[in-house]
Amino acid sequence: MGLRIEVMAPGDWPQVRAIYEEGIATGLGTFETAPPSWEEWDAARLAHSRLVAREQGIVGWAALSPVSKRACYAGVAEVGVYVAAAARARGVGRALLEALIESAEAHGIWTLPGATIAENVASLTLQAR
16 A cells, blocks of 8 residues: 555654654754653644654654744744655655645645755755755
8 A cells, every 4th residue: 555644643643753753863853852742742733734644654744833823823834744764765755745735725824934954955855846
């Protein structure tokens, strides 16, 4: 069975957290130094547009975080996309990003900023396409 993009469920958290830990370990995916608890992660992300990429398990995830609590920024959300080390360079990140954009638009999000660490060549390449 091929790659499927699905809505993330709370029960997916252990696999999502493991992929987040891999991103932290690279020093290229985030400035965070440790993964949050489920409660912290859940509170920091929008309730919609939480996606996972599945093959024989979760191989990546994407979610949106609000950039501000001010009403005028209600349609602006920061992008987060993480891919498991074993699944990188196979189009998982692109598939997640495309699905995330579609979900964001369906939920009234009109701007999707993202921050990328300059040495994160895979993410920079994804953005340039």
